[in-house]
Amino acid sequence: MADTSVSYKCPNCSAPLSFLPGHDKVTCEYCGAEFEVKTIEEMFARQEERAAQVAEANDAKWDTEHAGSEFTEDESAFLKSFTCSSCGAELVCDENTMATECCYCGNPTMIPSRFKGMLKPDFVIPFKKTKEEAVEALKKFYEGRRLLPDAFTANNRVEDIQPMYVPFWLFDSEVTASAAFKAENDVVFDTADAVITETSVYDVERAGTMKFERIPVDGSEKMDDAYMESIEPFDYSEMVPFTTAYLTGYLADKYDVSAEASVPRADKRVEHSAAGVLEETVTGYMRCQMESCAVRKDVGSVKYALVPVWILTTRYQNQPYTFMMNGQTGKFVGSLPWDKGKANKYQALATLIPLPIIYFVGKFLLG
Template identity: 55%
Template sequence: MPDTSVSCKCPKCGAPLTFLPGRSHVTCEFCDAKISIAEMDALFAQKQEKAVDAAEKKEAQWNTERERSTWDDAETAHMMIQTCSSCGAELVSDGNTMATECAYCGSPNMIPRRFDGMLRPDFVIPFKKTKEEAIAALTEFYKGKRLLPKEFRDENRVKEIQSMYVPFWLFDAHVSVDANFNAERRSTRETTNETVTETSHYRCERSGEMTFDGIPVDASKRMDDSFMDSIEPFDYKELVPFSAAYFTGHLADKYDVDVKESLPRADSRLAASASWVLSTSVKDYSNVTPEGAPLIRKEEGNVRYAMLPVWILTTNYKGKPYTFMMNGQTGKVVSSSLPRDEFKERYYPLVPAVLVFLITCYIGWLILDW
């Protein structure tokens, strides 16, 4: 059974409430509000009802059992699996597209075998950015990074960047949300001797209904979640029904994260987004912080399986892999941490000081010479 325990806080300021022996009411020690026992019972019952309702609607409300389409023989006749012998990644391709190296670890040891099945996607966003655009974007990405080692830049093999469809679960849902926020408003006044700052504390309650269309959770264990979060957003208006023809000339990662494994992350992203949306309505305060997690009542949600386009390059430098990705629809570029040239890192900060010294010496020489 889900945990539906609730705690009651002061309805005026949000501070904890205390029942003092011998009193017929509950007292807030922060704002001195007094709430009768009857009012507390009603408040507690209301919170308990909302908590139970939210818990019931949160349980198993994603429709994960919908029937998926299956591959036909014509689609899979020319498809194959390429397995990395180093990290175990499995990439799907058509018979004419060979991965010369693993997109995840950079290993050249790719072993081909016959296509042996994977869940057929419902939708796909086709690639919009070409390889030439990906190379140009990555080259531009390097510019201005003065601490990047020259040999890393020269040997980065940007022309070997690969196009790959990444598996995603897309979660759709309509929700009702209640959230509380602690807010502060500061005012400052001057006296003859000092500046006085007064801080007023408020408890803001917000409720709303929202529809989420396509909360993305990547379905690949090898794909770093932080990468996928950074490379968003994708424009889901450009989703089209899946066809194996879109795989032609590209690689595709096999999903290895089941939809049920993805539910906690989907719920977490939904809650964070819902709380943020409600927080934007708490205006004209100097500081706003959420009071606990939002209370979410979710109607049954839908789950779609989609393949999204990504350009990816993993290169090894001094025994460490570095990964670069570009959103194949929007062109947004992200990367892992970049290597630093130790010599440049040590001496570059001294360059401005040296220049100032030389200019000062030159000016001094001109003055003395004059």
């Protein structure tokens, strides 16, 4: 049986409501009415009580016995259906989708049954960047990329653009760290016969206690961790207590990587950050290399938050290219195709150019 969805409707005109980026309100795109999140949350509670499941479809009169086949157990576990409360369409999405949009009527909707048996997020960072800003950011991302294929820049169109709240675990911890470094300084002497370089080697040790707050770890298996780390940081001072009203009009992904499973990645980030803090204190040397580092972590706390991400997809030569933008700060990341013919041409040109100029040519080409 399909899950029943619940969506926010404007009390004035019954059109769908969407969260207004940069404001603690939801708005109606049709009549322009705005409502406080608390008011809509109360309305959602009343809607949830009144929502009724759509009647089962009438028995088909066509011979459908041989149409399609049974899903495997793995496929059935992955795919879930829900019924749009606005138009009655039965739609299929994966098991981790909490909020989405009906592809038939465009109605923003949440799937209450997906919230059962899972942790409620502690915080959410509301969207501040709009769809138009995401598209404009993609255009700017192309600028200055001289190795892009001409056909890509001339014919490129955004195939899909989706705003999604991505689950994150935020780790707090105090650590005691110690590290050993080998540092070097050079002194150069000129003699009548040669230039002599004298190198002094120093053993340097550093230790300290430091506190890390909100170390982020992506809680979604589907999201590329490298991309998610690239669009950091988020401004966590703008987090607000979670309420489902912020999800209306946006996709939302339920975590499928638990906090416990995220601990090794959090530990790695804490250890890397602690080592970096200690290394920054080693100054006054020409070279410095870390030889060992030990980090002892105290038991800290973990919070669950949803962060805003714009996901854009384009296609070139039947290959999809995905880009992501921080929905709060606008930081943009993605991979682009490159023209091998252009690369070979510029490489051949570089062999004819004196070395001091090659750096500037490379910077000009790569942007």
